[in-house]
Structure formats: C-alpha cells, structure tokens
Amino acid sequence: MKSVSTSWPLPVRRGPLDNMGVESGPESRPAEVSLAIGERRMLGKLMLHGDPCADGFMEAAARCLGSSLPIEPNTISLCRVRVLWFGPKQWLLVTQPDDQHSVATSLRSALSAESFALVDVSDQMTVVTIAGNAVHDVMARLCSLDLGAQAMSPPRCARTVVARLPVTVDMRDKQPCFDLYVESTVAPHLWHSLQHVGRRWHPVVFRPPASIG
Amino acid sequence: MLLITCPWCGQRDELEFSYGGEAHLVRPEPTDHATAKEWAEYLFMRTNPKGFHKERWQHTGGCRAWFNAIRDTRTNRLIDVYVVGAPPPEITE
Numbered sequence: 001m002k003s004v005s006t007s008w009p010l011p012v013r014r015g016p017l018d019n020m021g022v023e024s025g026p027e028s029r030p031a032e033v034s035l036a037i038g039e040r041r042m043l044g045k046l047m048l049h050g051d052p053c054a055d056g057f058m059e060a061a062a063r064c065l066g067s068s069l070p071i072e073p074n075t076i077s078l079c080r081v082r083v084l085w086f087g088p089k090q091w092l093l094v095t096q097p098d099d100q101h102s103v104a105t106s107l108r109s110a111l112s113a114e115s116f117a118l119v120d121v122s123d124q125m126t127v128v129t130i131a132g133n134a135v136h137d138v139m140a141r142l143c144s145l146d147l148g149a150q151a152m153s154p155p156r157c158a159r160t161v162v163a164r165l166p167v168t169v170d171m172r173d174k175q176p177c178f179d180l181y182v183e184s185t186v187a188p189h190l191w192h193s194l195q196h197v198g199r200r201w202h203p204v205v206f207r208p209p210a211s212i213g
Numbered sequence: 214m215l216l217i218t219c220p221w222c223g224q225r226d227e228l229e230f231s232y233g234g235e236a237h238l239v240r241p242e243p244t245d246h247a248t249a250k251e252w253a254e255y256l257f258m259r260t261n262p263k264g265f266h267k268e269r270w271q272h273t274g275g276c277r278a279w280f281n282a283i284r285d286t287r288t289n290r291l292i293d294v295y296v297v298g299a300p301p302p303e304i305t306e
Contacts, residue, residue, distance in 0.1 A: 073221045073222055073223075073276070074222065086276065087221070087276035087277055087278055088221055088276065088278050090276075090277075144225075144226035144228065145225065145226070158222070158275075159222070159274070159275045159276055159277075160225065160229060160274060160275060161226070161228055161229050161274040166273075166274050
C-alpha cells in the first residue's frame with residue numbers, strides 16, 4: 001500500500017510588497033542615493049480606542065506602556081511601543097515584529113476596568129519607508145500637506161492623503177526619512193506612485209530594519 | 214484649493230473632508246410616538262439658507278473625527294468650526 005506523506009511545507013510569511021523586490025535590496029540606504037524606498041516588514045500594529053478624558057484609562061495605559069498616550073494631535077511617544085496619535089480617541093501602537101500579542105495581552109489586563117477597544121491591525125496595514133534628500137520633493141508632489149521641516153519637525157505624525165490614499169505619515173528623524181502607514185491592499189499603488197514620481201532621482205529599493213525606534 | 218480647519222489637525226485640503234449635511238437636527242423623541250409629519254420634518258426637510266449654514270463635516274482623510282462648521286453658502290467660505298456638542302459660535306454679518 002502506498003504511504004501518503006503528511007509533512008506539509010511550512011507556511012511562508014509574505015508581505016504585500018514582496019513582489020516589488022523589497023527583500024533583495026541592501027539593508028541600509030547607500031549614502032550617495034537621493035531616494036530610497038523600502039518596506040518595514042512585519043511590524044506589529046494595534047489600534048487602541050479609549051476616552052482620553054477618563055483618568056483611569058490614561059493612567060492604566062501609561063502604567064502598562066511606560067509612557068503617556070500622546071494627547072496633542074499629530075504627536076508621537078516612544079516607550080515600550082511607538083504610539084502615534086490617530087484621532088481624538090484613537091492611537092496606533094507599533095510594536096516590534098511578533099510583539100503585538102504580548103503587548104495586547106498586557107494592555108487588556110491593565111485596562112480591564114476601563115471602557116476601551118483594542119484591535120490587532122498588523123496585517124491590515126504595512127509600512128512603506130522613503131529616505132534620502134529627495135523625500136520632501138517627492139512628498140510635495142503626492143500630498144497637499146506641508147511636510148517640510150519648518151512646518152513639521154520630527155518626531156511628528158500626520159494622517160493625510162498621499163497619492164489619493166489615506167496614509168499616516170510618521171516623520172522619524174531629521175535626516176529625511178518618512179514611514180508611510182498604508183492599508184496592505186493598496187500598498188502597491190502607493191509603491192508605484194512613489195517610484196513614478198521619484199523616477200528623476202533614480203530610486204533604489206532597500207530593506208529598512210523592522211524597528212520602532 | 215479650499216482649506217478647511219479641522220479642530221484637531223489644523224488646516225487641511227478640502228479633499229480630506231466629507232460633507233455630512235445640516236447640523237443640529239433633533240431626532241423626534243420618543244421615536245415610537247413620533248408622527249409621520251415629525252419624521253418627515255426630521256428626515257427630509259432642511260433649512261437651505263442663503264447665508265450662514267451650520268453643517269457637519271468629517272475629516273475622513275485624517276483623524277476621521279466629526280465636527281461642525283459654519284459656511285457662508287453665498288461665498289462657499291468656511292467661517293468657523295466647532296466640536297460636536299459645543300454651542301455654535303455667534304456669527305454676525
């Protein structure tokens with residue numbers, strides 16, 4: 001009797017931009033390059049909803065995360081996770097890859113007495129990173145919001161429309177480098193738009209580290 | 214480009230916003246005792262003024278929050294914005 005093999009190949013984790021060559025590029029942006037585009041792969045993302053006017057909610061969240069949730073619009077706090085202000089009652093918590101489960105568990109435990117909602121959106125959105133001296137020129141062509149250093153000095157974030165897509169822009173540091181949080185299903189459109197608009201700067205694909213700092 | 218001031222995010226392009234109709238419409242209460250005329254007033258009848266109009270907007274391309282605005286329908290200029298639940302500001306010609 002013929003035996004049937006029951007060993008299945010292990011599932012492979014794939015990102016929404018794997019077809020764009022994001023895995024084959026260099027790990028860091030070459031210094032002479034004006035525009036580099038990459039994907040910060042597999043970061044954990046949690047959407048937290050709660051009332052900032054409820055003292056218990058803010059205190060419990062700060063105790064669990066190690067830092068207060070940002071209340072001022074378009075600001076960021078960096079602690080155990082990277083917290084982006086997403087709305088008057090909404091925050092995006094960005095964690096190291098695969099750390100979202102432990103963060104969610106501890107947050108649910110810390111906020112058990114409060115009214116809140118916590119949703120794992122790690123696979124719903126991905127992070128496209130653009131870096132280099134041409135970043136501001138490229139963004140100015142795709143986004144009506146002034147993201148220049150004079151208008152918004154890093155670290156800041158802004159939810160806006162880029163290439164007609166709802167995107168959250170995270171200005172990570174003074175060296176021009178933006179993280180663009182976009183829904184995974186439309187990430188290829190953003191990717192192609194960045195490549196098209198930035199073609200005069202000969203963009204290269206790179207692999208930015210999956211870090212939150 | 215029309216600029217609209219979100220109470221939270223500041224000035225943004227109008228493309229980031231969605232119009233939500235007239236503000237301060239009061240739902241007839243209790244709903245199971247409201248007459249057909251009261252429902253029709255609530256659902257279909259609008260003031261449609263020539264001048265200052267209090268209306269609802271959502272920052273759909275940004276923080277996704279709803280807010281109220283006063284717009285001059287003669288010039289399409291947004292005069293003022295205020296958060297939902299707050300009394301509308303006094304506007305004079």
